[in-house]
Amino acid sequence: MAKSTTSLREVLRAPAGEVSLADVDPRSTPSAPGDKDATKLQMTADGAELSTLQEKLYAEGISGGDRRVLLVLQGMDTSGKGGVIKAVAGAVNPQGVTITSFKKPSPEELRHGFLWRVRRAVPGAGMIGVFDRSHYEDVLIGRVRELATPAVIERRYKEIVRFEDQLAAAGVTIVKCMLHVSRWEQKQRLLARLDDSTKRWKFNPGDVDERALWDDYQRAYEIAIERTSTQANPWYVVPADRKWYRNWAVGRLLQEAVTDLAPRFPAADYDVAAQRDRLIDEAD
Amino acid sequence: MAKSTTSLREVLRAPAGEVSLADVDPRSTPSAPGDKDATKLQMTADGAELSTLQEKLYAEGISGGDRRVLLVLQGMDTSGKGGVIKAVAGAVNPQGVTITSFKKPSPEELRHGFLWRVRRAVPGAGMIGVFDRSHYEDVLIGRVRELATPAVIERRYKEIVRFEDQLAAAGVTIVKCMLHVSRWEQKQRLLARLDDSTKRWKFNPGDVDERALWDDYQRAYEIAIERTSTQANPWYVVPADRKWYRNWAVGRLLQEAVTDLAPRFPAADYDVAAQRDRLIDEAD
Numbered sequence: 001m002a003k004s005t006t007s008l009r010e011v012l013r014a015p016a017g018e019v020s021l022a023d024v025d026p027r028s029t030p031s032a033p034g035d036k037d038a039t040k041l042q043m044t045a046d047g048a049e050l051s052t053l054q055e056k057l058y059a060e061g062i063s064g065g066d067r068r069v070l071l072v073l074q075g076m077d078t079s080g081k082g083g084v085i086k087a088v089a090g091a092v093n094p095q096g097v098t099i100t101s102f103k104k105p106s107p108e109e110l111r112h113g114f115l116w117r118v119r120r121a122v123p124g125a126g127m128i129g130v131f132d133r134s135h136y137e138d139v140l141i142g143r144v145r146e147l148a149t150p151a152v153i154e155r156r157y158k159e160i161v162r163f164e165d166q167l168a169a170a171g172v173t174i175v176k177c178m179l180h181v182s183r184w185e186q187k188q189r190l191l192a193r194l195d196d197s198t199k200r201w202k203f204n205p206g207d208v209d210e211r212a213l214w215d216d217y218q219r220a221y222e223i224a225i226e227r228t229s230t231q232a233n234p235w236y237v238v239p240a241d242r243k244w245y246r247n248w249a250v251g252r253l254l255q256e257a258v259t260d261l262a263p264r265f266p267a268a269d270y271d272v273a274a275q276r277d278r279l280i281d282e283a284d
Numbered sequence: 285m286a287k288s289t290t291s292l293r294e295v296l297r298a299p300a301g302e303v304s305l306a307d308v309d310p311r312s313t314p315s316a317p318g319d320k321d322a323t324k325l326q327m328t329a330d331g332a333e334l335s336t337l338q339e340k341l342y343a344e345g346i347s348g349g350d351r352r353v354l355l356v357l358q359g360m361d362t363s364g365k366g367g368v369i370k371a372v373a374g375a376v377n378p379q380g381v382t383i384t385s386f387k388k389p390s391p392e393e394l395r396h397g398f399l400w401r402v403r404r405a406v407p408g409a410g411m412i413g414v415f416d417r418s419h420y421e422d423v424l425i426g427r428v429r430e431l432a433t434p435a436v437i438e439r440r441y442k443e444i445v446r447f448e449d450q451l452a453a454a455g456v457t458i459v460k461c462m463l464h465v466s467r468w469e470q471k472q473r474l475l476a477r478l479d480d481s482t483k484r485w486k487f488n489p490g491d492v493d494e495r496a497l498w499d500d501y502q503r504a505y506e507i508a509i510e511r512t513s514t515q516a517n518p519w520y521v522v523p524a525d526r527k528w529y530r531n532w533a534v535g536r537l538l539q540e541a542v543t544d545l546a547p548r549f550p551a552a553d554y555d556v557a558a559q560r561d562r563l564i565d566e567a568d
Contacts, residue, residue, distance in 0.1 A: 059485040086377050094373040095366060095383055095416070132379070187563055194560050200552040201343040208562050268484040276478050278492050279471055 006031075008252045014178075014235040019222045026182040026241040036244045043248040047091030050255045054128055056263035058096040061126015063266035066171040070122065070129045071254055074136050075179030076217060077207045078189035079240050080247075081132050084179070087247040088254060089130055098123050101132040114138040114156065115163055122167065128254070135160055136224055143220045144213055157227035164233040174233045175257050177250050178221060179240040183214050290315075292536045298462075298519040303506045310466040310525040320528045327532040331375030334539045338412055340547035342380040345410015347550035350455040352407045355538055356415045358424070359463030360501060361491045362473035363524050364531075365416050368463070371531040372538060373414055382407050386417040398422040398440065399447055406451065412538070419444055420508055427504045428497055441511035448517040458517045459541050461534050462505060463524040467498050 011031045033042040060067060071088070073081040089097045100121040109117045115135055123129025139156050142148050148156075164174055181189075193203040210217070229235040236253055240246040295315045317326040344351060355372070357365040373381045384405040393401045399419055407413025423440050426432050432440075448458055465473075477487040494501070513519040520537055524530040 063485050082379060085379050089378040090374070093370050094378050094381060095369050095385070097378060099379055101379070187566070190563055191560065194556050194563075197551075198549045200556065201347050201550045203552070203554075203559070205554050205559055205562075208559065211566065265482045266485045268487070270487075270489050272478050272484065275487065275489055275492065276475065278489075279474055279478075282471070282495065 007256050008249060009234075009236065009256050012236040012238055012249065012253065014225045014229045014237055016229070017226070019225045019229075019237075021180060021218050021222055021237065024180055024237050024239060026180050026185060026239050028239045029242060029245040030239070032245055032248065036242075039244050039248045043087070043244075043251055046248070046251050046255050047088075050088075050251065050258065051092045053255065053258040053261075053263060054092040054096050056265055057128070057258060057261065058093070058126045059265050060263050061124065063269070064125075065263075065266075066125045067173070067261055067263070068123045068125055068127050068129065068171060069173045069175065069254065069258055069261075070131065070167065071250070072131045072134045072136070072174060072176040073179065073250070074134060074140070074177070074221075075240060076181055076186060076214075077210065078186045078193075079179035079181040080243060081179060083243060084177075084247055084250045085130055085132060088251045089128075091251065092128065096126070097128050097130065099130045099132065102134055102137060114142075115159065118163075122172065125171070128258075135163070136228075139224050139227075140217065140220045143223070144216045157224070160228050161230060161233075164228070164230070168232045173257050173261060175253055176229075176233065176235045177253060178225065178235060178237050179246060179250075180237050181240040183211070185241040186211065291540050292533060293518075293520065293540050296520040296522055296533065296537065298509045298513045298521050300513070301510070303509045303513075303521075305464060305502050305506055305521065308464055308521050308523060310464050310469060310523050312523045313526060313529040314523070316529055316532065320526075323528050323532045327371070327528075327535055330532070330535050330539050331372075334372075334535065334542065335376045337539065337542040337545075337547060338376040338380050340549055341412070341542060341545065342377070342410045343549050344547050345408065347553070348409075349547075349550075350409045351457070351545055351547070352409055352411050352413065352455060353457045353459065353538065353542055353545075354407055354413045354415065354451070355534070356418045356420070356458060356460040357463065357534070358418060358420050358461070358505075359524060360465055360470060360498075361494065362470045362477075363463035363465040364527060365463060367527060368461075368531055368534045369414055369416060372535045373412075375535065376412065380410070381412050381414065383414045383416065386415065386419075386421060398426075399443065402447075406456065409455070412542075419447070420512075423508050424501065424504045427507070428500045441508070444512050445514060445517075448512070448514070452516045457541050457545060459537055460513075460517065460519045461537060462509065462519060462521050463530060463534075464521050465524040467495070469525040470495065 008031050032039050057067065073084060075081055085099060089099060102117070105117065118135045121129070121131070139153055143153050167174060190203065190207060193199040225235045238246055238249045292315050316323050341351065341353070357368060359365055369383060373383060386401070389401065402419045405413070405415070423437055427437050451458060474487060474491060477483040509519045522530055522533045
């Protein structure tokens with residue numbers, strides 16, 4: 001069990017009690033395997049390992065198991081949710097992954113409770129689900145932009161904890177990552193989008209408006225993490241100014257979680273020798 | 285336009301009129317770029333090209349375009365639908381791909397028309413959707429196992445043609461591939477699953493039962509292709525005994541289809557210079 005004592009999950013897990021994002025340097029690279037090149041190399045190896053684990057988890061699901069994994073990605077614009085998905089989900093068989101992007105709720109979604117659309121997107125047995133934004137938007141932009149009353153926001157934290165407890169009881173391992181990018185780095189990335197004609201579609205003038213509320217968002221993240229980081233479903237704060245570290249770290253957090261599940265290829269529930277004979281003895 | 289005159293789509297397109305699968309050698313490799321190694325190398329290059337095209341298509345979708353692509357994969361057990369998905373979908377950003385596996389219909393699905401669950405799975409704007417099995421099951425196993433009356437089956441062909449015409453009108457480019465595996469090759473693949481303890485979960489004794497109906501299934505495929513291969517939404521018969529050919533061919537068919545769409549990164553719908561100034565002039 002030496003591995004678990006040095007797990008990245010322990011290193012990046014949000015502290016119990018008060019959370020101060022200002023105390024986490026977005027440019028830091030805690031427990032990185034080395035520099036950029038060494039970390040990218042390790043990420044390839046980790047991806048292969050994750051791919052093997054994912055196939056076993058998927059096989060379990062096909063054979064009646066109910067375990068699955070849900071990776072929740074939150075972060076400010078440009079923090080790299082899309083980049084992480086490409087890097088991490090791209091390392092495994094796409095058939096075993098479902099990716100859900102939560103955008104501004106539709107009129108139909110708004111007619112339901114905020115968890116309604118989220119419940120519908122929970123990954124099926126054996127799958128790895130990825131949430132690109134999530135139910136946390138309803139206590140992040142929801143809080144900052146006052147899209148609901150303070151009392152409603154307060155209640156949502158509790159609803160989220162209960163919801164995630166239910167998921168855990170149903171066999172869902174949740175890995176919640178806050179991609180922690182600095183305000184300065186976000187500016188560089190937004191400018192880069194403007195400067196590259198193949199990236200301008202990713203830019204939205206509203207992104208600049210949101211920057212004026214940076215501190216409010218940071219505070220909303222802190223409160224959300226404080227209220228919803230539990231023993232069973234903790235938050236991880238992933239320094240995200242360095243893309244190579246961010247991608248490796250999220251992949252590693254996911255890999256550690258699936259490793260803990262120790263999925264195994266199911267044994268045959270039929271007589272292998274008899275089936276072999278049936279095939280060999282066919283008339284043709 | 286030299287490229288389009290040598291397109292793989294022309295080579296593999298099912299003929300108008302009568303279809304005879306017996307006339308297509310499952311071990312053949314029409315228009316392959318070379319031997320196994322050369323073809324795999326070409327597939328890597330094609331995958332990079334597809335990835336670029338997919339990003340543009342996705343960007344269009346984000347920016348209000350409604351075009352999308354639907355890859356329909358049909359074939360007997362072991363024909364390699366899963367392998368194709370891993371190879372082809374794995375080459376592009378997973379965020380731009382939705383994969384739907386159609387299994388035996390659920391009780392809820394059976395309460396609706398056979399296209400109900402299919403309509404719900406049509407890819408959104410800018411996406412590449414992949415169907416692992418599809419509405420065609422309802423005229424394949426549906427016909428062979430007599431799950432519906434002959435009159436109902438007959439009607440379904442027409443409903444499928446109309447449905448796919450509607451999709452085409454809504455901006456969906458459909459690429460329908462029948463992975464054509466031989467009965468002999470299927471036997472080898474089933475035996476290989478039995479002989480490998482990490483693959484036994486993929487084997488189902490029912491697969492051997494279905495082999496007894498091989499000729500009926502081939503006939504059902506022929507009829508389905510004859511009735512539903514149209515100018516707008518043709519079928520492609522992909523020789524599938526050689527996995528390297530099969531994977532390359534499906535990827536290439538998809539790539540040709542997306543190339544025809546000529547997706548482009550959208551121009552900015554905002555004033556780039558003004559937004560740049562806003563960022564530069566920020567107080568911080």
